[in-house]
Amino acid sequence: MIKQKNEFEIISDFFSPLARDKGSFGLSDDVAALSLEKDYEFIVSTDMLVSGVHFFSSDKPEDVASKCIRVNISDIISKGGIPKYYFLSIALPKEIDDKWLRSFTKSLGIEQKNFDIFLMGGDTVSTSGPLIVNIVCIGVVKNNHLIRRNGARPGDDIYVTGEIGSAKIGLEICKKNITVNSNLENYFIKKYRLPKPKKQLGPKLINIATSSIDISDGLISDLNHICLASNVKAEINYYLLPITDYVSELRIDENELKNILLNGGDDYEILFTANSENSSKIIDLSKSLKVDITKIGVIVDGEGIVVLNNESEKMDLILDGYKHR
Structure with a gap:
């Protein structure tokens, strides 16, 4: 022994x-x-x-x-x-x-x-x-440069880095709820098991981002944290959400995909807001650091989150977040 x-x-x-x-x-x-x-x-x-x-x-x-x-x-x-x-x-x-x-x-x-x-x-x-x-x-x-949740203001743009939903898809593959070929399986499971924090980008967002959070509990859940802390409302366009092209090869229905993209967790991408005057700086950062940064919506007066389609019509969705339990 x-x-x-x-x-x-x-x-x-x-x-x-x-x-x-x-x-x-x-x-x-x-x-x-x-x-x-x-x-x-x-x-x-x-x-x-x-x-x-x-x-x-x-x-x-x-x-x-x-x-x-x-x-x-x-x-x-x-x-x-x-x-x-x-x-x-x-x-x-x-x-x-x-x-x-x-x-x-x-x-x-x-x-x-x-x-x-x-x-x-x-x-x-x-x-x-x-x-x-x-x-x-x-x-x-x-000193005094921490980017908090509570700085979003009406008129700010909403951005997200990388792609969302891939980690949740990887988790569902691990749980055998989604079946894919071996190449896709490896891609999505790696996204779930090995997130990639944007270590070069984070500090560069100081004096650009008005609020920020990492996406751990899902896009909607974490965006809601910003909205609550900042006392504002968010409007996002579902069809602007950054997703991998591999999603088109999955055999899942549209409603399930919407739930994954909006409510899935474990992406660990940066979700942030910024004054529209900083849009060119954000584009330059994306290019210089080779980090995908996508504008997905805007902050407005009010409370809550609205998901819109390309015609700016409200989509009827269940908005929740991923629970680690």
Whole structure:
């Protein structure tokens, strides 16, 4: 019988090598020391991911690690911030072995290099329940330049990066609710498992975006957060929503597709508003950073969200958001 490592051995063998910033003290102390440049402030976000809720128990450890990092830094990036540090707490079921942990932490190391962030601390415990990973991500932003939800104003344009709906389609493929050929399957499932936060774009939106949020719970749900915080109404054109051409190859009816695009979650794209005078700057950003940015609507006086067709007629739809449960 192979003896299982205790929490101190797990930290020493697998997580300490990731703690390269001097302020982490190699995870050998009770606290970490975070450095902050002049004229900047810290911003903090946290997300907990649970096996069977946010990812499948059969997912590869490297995919779990990548998704945990990316969904957590997505909040920081969407607010104009630069991710710098993270704290990771993990509850490990007994079936998690050294091989799993080795793959998991190797992937964390790769993500650290990709996004220039450092592990600074956390906690490790055993559990009789599912695998749980909680990350606290700490970023920096120039003083008083945080892009909040509450800045949208009537007349602002509404933009979204990348494409929406693909992650939800990937989830439905994993759940065998949608059947596709192997090429399409790989494309959509990768969108679900490995979101791509727009790390270069986020900070560039400072002084351009009036409000912003990342799309985690679905376009409508997250746009509604902006509307509520800003006390405004949103009008979006359904036929302007950016989707992949591969959608045309799916065997799903139009109503199901509408539900996926409007209410599906896990896209982790940036949804933001901006004064119409900044439209040329946004086009230039899209070109220079090679990030697709699509105008999908406008902010008006009132409350709620209206989805319109190409004739500016209100579409009769059920507007809800994705629930991670």
